[in-house]
Amino acid sequence: MSRPRRPSPTRHHRTGRSSCEGELRIIGGEWRSRVLRFPDEGGVRPTPARTRETLFNWLQFKVPGSRCLDLFCGSGVLGLEALSRGARQVTFVDHTPALARSLRENLHKLGSDDGQVECADVQALLQNQPGERYDILFMDPPFRQGWLELLIPLIDENGWIGGGSRVYLEYESDRATPSVPARWHLHRQKQAGQVTYALYHILDDQAGRNE
Numbered sequence: 001m002s003r004p005r006r007p008s009p010t011r012h013h014r015t016g017r018s019s020c021e022g023e024l025r026i027i028g029g030e031w032r033s034r035v036l037r038f039p040d041e042g043g044v045r046p047t048p049a050r051t052r053e054t055l056f057n058w059l060q061f062k063v064p065g066s067r068c069l070d071l072f073c074g075s076g077v078l079g080l081e082a083l084s085r086g087a088r089q090v091t092f093v094d095h096t097p098a099l100a101r102s103l104r105e106n107l108h109k110l111g112s113d114d115g116q117v118e119c120a121d122v123q124a125l126l127q128n129q130p131g132e133r134y135d136i137l138f139m140d141p142p143f144r145q146g147w148l149e150l151l152i153p154l155i156d157e158n159g160w161i162g163g164g165s166r167v168y169l170e171y172e173s174d175r176a177t178p179s180v181p182a183r184w185h186l187h188r189q190k191q192a193g194q195v196t197y198a199l200y201h202i203l204d205d206q207a208g209r210n211e
Contacts, residue, residue, distance in 0.1 A: 024077045029084030036106045038075045039098040046077035058188050058199050066135035071122050076103040078138040093118045126154035133162040140170040148178040156181045163204030170197045
């Protein structure tokens with residue numbers, strides 16, 4: 001049986017800053033107001049501050065002590081916000097070497113040993129099983145390339161999350177709500193312009209079957 005064609009890893013472009021560097025400001029926690037720079041590779045820009053504020057209000061009781069996975073991390077702003085707010089450990093994943101290198105440098109500037117940066121193909125990574133499940137998973141993939149349909153089953157079936165985990169997704173507002181497993185309960189959802197962002201609460205397997 002032929003394998004589905006994997007979408008190109010090219011990141012979606014977000015209009016705005018056009019210089020060779022991007023800039024992010026951490027908005028909460030220990031590193032609040034710290035400004036960091038990153039390569040403006042492929043038009044990558046951080047999730048806007050207002051969206052981050054909403055997301056971390058949703059997650060405020062879940063982040064401290066959590067283990068997080070930031071997929072298609074780009075600048076790494078979501079994982080950095082999580083570390084700033086008390087996450088135990090964050091794994092950042094992006095296929096772009098310049099972004100991975102910059103993120104390692106920024107973690108060093110912040111004096112953090114709690115972030116692990118993987119310069120890797122997200123699909124290849126998720127086809128494996130992790131040594132330990134994650135409490136929170138962030139995923140903001142390139143738009144209009146079918147990544148959510150491809151990766152959500154891998155996340156669920158290969159044990160990257162478990163009962164009680166949270167999964168945060170960003171996707172284009174003009175597309176249908178992504179199909180998710182029965183045990184993924186939509187906890188919160190909002191729209192900001194052309195982007196919809198949603199937080200799912202993962203039920204345990206038995207609860208999922210009873211939904």
